[in-house]
Amino acid sequence: MLSNIREVADLAGVSVATVSRTLQQPELVSPKTRARVTRAIEQLDYKPNLMAVKFRSGKSHNIVVLVPTVANVFFARVIRGMQEAAAAEGYSLLLVNTMGDNATEQNYARMIHTSQADGVVQLRAFNPFNENDVDDQGLLPMVNACEILDAPQCPTVSLDNRLAAAAMTEHLVELGHQHIAMIKGPASSPLTRERMLGFKDALRESGLNYCEDLMFDGDFTLQSGFDAADRILSQTHPVSAIFCENDEMALGAISRLKAAGLRIPEDISVTGFDNIAFSNFSDPPLTTIAQPAEEFGETAINLLIDVLKGKAKRAVKVILPYQLIIRNSTGPAPAQPVNPTQ
Amino acid sequence: MLSNIREVADLAGVSVATVSRTLQQPELVSPKTRARVTRAIEQLDYKPNLMAVKFRSGKSHNIVVLVPTVANVFFARVIRGMQEAAAAEGYSLLLVNTMGDNATEQNYARMIHTSQADGVVQLRAFNPFNENDVDDQGLLPMVNACEILDAPQCPTVSLDNRLAAAAMTEHLVELGHQHIAMIKGPASSPLTRERMLGFKDALRESGLNYCEDLMFDGDFTLQSGFDAADRILSQTHPVSAIFCENDEMALGAISRLKAAGLRIPEDISVTGFDNIAFSNFSDPPLTTIAQPAEEFGETAINLLIDVLKGKAKRAVKVILPYQLIIRNSTGPAPAQPVNPTQ
DNA sequence: AGAAAAAATGTAACCGATAACATTTTCTGA
DNA sequence: TCAGAAAATGTTATCGGTTACATTTTTTCT
Structure with a gap:
């Protein structure tokens, strides 16, 4: 069924080396023999055994x-x-x-x-x-x-995750946000650390305080964004924007915020990261960083x-x-930030 | 650096066959030699070259x-x-x-x-x-x-895509929908045909008319769902529900419908297929078929x-x-179906 | 104890291609 | 025309395992 190089050589009336050369370095084979070999290959429907090639070549x-x-x-x-x-x-x-x-x-x-x-x-x-x-x-x-x-x-x-995160944060600050929460990825991911540093950089540059209580853990899934937003809603610090470390968590968070009757971005702004396709079709479309x-x-x-x-x-x-993509999930900070326990 | 089976055999003072057997069929090797071989393997940190194994075994x-x-x-x-x-x-x-x-x-x-x-x-x-x-x-x-x-x-x-599509359609019919559009996948996909047949089956069983004009093409992407919804809005037939052949197209369609100021499901119901994670976090959460x-x-x-x-x-x-998952993207048919040209 | 059976181990062919080296053929130029 | 160079082709070892078969060692049983 599967033919090997020897059968081809026999049919073409040449040696196996010639067949191999016809395939690897055709310029070393004369046109006539090359034609004979090629025809034999076609006739037998010969396909080199790549496991053999890989094994031999290492x-x-x-x-x-x-x-x-x-x-x-x-x-x-x-x-x-x-x-x-x-x-x-x-x-x-x-x-x-x-x-x-x-x-x-x-x-x-x-x-x-x-x-x-x-x-x-x-x-x-x-x-x-x-x-x-x-x-x-x-x-x-x-x-x-x-x-x-x-x-x-x-x-x-x-x-440059740090720079990108800073750019995103600046965007929020420019909109007047002073109480920005962050939904982070798993602590084991350096990406999370970089984006957090960028976030801090931008806050510092803007003269805003970094608040440890506004950092929430997630794991890059929709559900974890949803859960983190839930925790944000049940704590006491005021929040007018949430910086999520990826789009999926942002979309999950938005889902939870809307369920609480909050409008986005009128009541609270949300940002993502990655610019996945869904972020352009969500309600509202997500402000994010395109990678x-x-x-x-x-x-x-x-x-x-x-x-x-x-x-x-x-x-x-x-x-x-990276590229900052501004859509409708971010808007001017509201006069009164969200603070459920108030 | 990488040791081979022969070096192991030499170190253990046995033949290559014994080494091979120790690895493949240890029960054929006496406990003492097996121990000797195992020790040699460890000493040399021997790892069989799997390309050789694959090649030899075919x-x-x-x-x-x-x-x-x-x-x-x-x-x-x-x-x-x-x-x-x-x-x-x-x-x-x-x-x-x-x-x-x-x-x-x-x-x-x-x-x-x-x-x-x-x-x-x-x-x-x-x-x-x-x-x-x-x-x-x-x-x-x-x-x-x-x-x-x-x-x-x-x-x-x-x-059973046909049955699942029929079940979904029945759900819409039970909600009183009589003008149901469908956003299909590419015609080359039999899946599309099966789901369409199920859709037709259910319409027939319910005594509703199948209308060719309400079938729209998509390609399973968000954008194609968006585009198809756009076409639905710019035609003349009344529509109170849209059956999308997958969740992504449904989410794309919802995005377009909302942009037109329509409420879901009050003005128009939308259904998906697949139950991807996003369908549970969209606004509204999507009624879909879980696979x-x-x-x-x-x-x-x-x-x-x-x-x-x-x-x-x-x-x-x-x-x-399959499993029909009813969420909030479907609701009772409105008194007046959507029909923009009216 | 010794022959036969069973278990353990060894020898070497083989998988299919590559490539170093050897050999043959063709080409070149005085 | 013929030596020597160049081109074309052939021969064969090799990659690292597996396994059929051969051989040796151990066990079993009378």
């Missing part, structure tokens, strides 16, 4: 992608970008849903040691490798995307391939641009 | 997953289910974003011929194989999930592994249950 042309969860809309876009870049270079993606589990990540990163994959793209700021895994250039076969992992041995593609998600994926893959090909001499850090 | 333990687009929230959940089932059985997923392109799908399905993958999970109703690809049981190394592909040679896991997305993925993978292991004697068709 290159699997597979890339492990460690994603906290594919259910996240932003990551879905990043993955799409990776897909395309990888396909263009002849690489396949082995997608792993890590659910944020370090042990799982280390497990899968080990696929490199078993030659199942050549490299890893990590979407979380966790390093599943150790010093022994660096190559001759001193680089890890890994690229870190979206979140910043403090590993000098690997290229990173990210966004070039597909480009994140694309860049990550290309950087990794550079490392794998030994083209990268040192770990570059790529910072992609 | 089984890649890879599964190609053809997804129209990972950006679709429903598919993201299905993929998560597949991930887990695959990992549990030692398989890896090669995810391919086909963007609905037949040529791309055939290309990637070909990974089976090049021994890069053992099987395919197809989330679209397109068969990238031909009759030659069936195994000795007469089965294709493929499982069809979500949409029903009319291929008797491959297992299918789906939902067990993760279970789809899980079942698909398990069926495929059965086929690959030769355990499946014939192509089974699994029908998973």
